[in-house]
């Protein structure tokens with residue numbers, strides 16, 4: 001869709017800025033997860049590590065999206081467009097949101113698996129849930145990935161693959177809801193509450209992705225929306241990215257830290273012991 005539109009300077013810049021915000025948020029998140037990892041006891045630490053992995057992969061993909069956005073369109077003095085204006089002028093590439101789906105195939109399994117490190121599950125259940133989360137997550141993404149190729153050319157297939165993807169999405173939400181609400185009973189009060197917040201955060205922020213998927217469809221129904229459709233879509237993606245990756249990771253870290261403290265883990269003491277051992 002993006003390649004068919006022309007953008008006013010403001011619309012073009014808003015999208016650059018949104019992508020930059022996303023890139024910066026991932027960089028900030030990375031520093032946070034690396035520096036606070038040791039504040040939770042070792043059994044919770046894989047959660048922060050996975051957040052750091054998500055930050056690196058999202059940082060790279062969003063950085064590429066930004067560079068691609070900047071090189072795909074040319075300015076003719078009035079609008080930005082693909083090879084716009086003067087005859088014979090070509091831009092260096094086109095713009096595609098498809099890269100995001102490939103990034104999700106790394107991030108979604110990580111985000112889902114992360115939860116399993118912070119909540120108590122038996123080893124058997126851990127393996128079973130991990131398998132189901134990863135399989136359903138990948139199927140959700142790849143069916144959506146196929147669908148997005150039809151966003152302009154064939155609304156029927158576009159909606160069909162979107163619907164198939166939604167079946168997997170609903171299954172993931174069901175498993176996640178079950179996991180959170182059944183396993184949080186024994187958590188300390190503060191962590192119990194945070195798990196509730198995490199549920200709403202997932203429900204809302206993840207649902208922004210299918211809404212972004214539907215933007216081209218809505219744009220075809222209301223062409224007067226014009227390039228604001230593309231701005232809206234990047235806005236939805238950026239909000240979804242910041243909340244589903246960074247804020248989610250921070251909340252899980254907070255649960256991990258509360259639980260660690262409740263179990264008597266003290267990061268400062270660990271540092272002293274390590275320091276002592278290292279100096280001998």
Ligand code: RET
Pocket residue numbers: 103104107108111140141143144145147161162163165166169206207209210213241244245
């Ligand atoms: C698609 C296709 C249309 C239907 C649905 C989708 C769901 C996407 C989701 C993506 C979540 C991504 C996350 C990424 C974080 O890094 C594939 C857009 C339901 C839920 C959490």
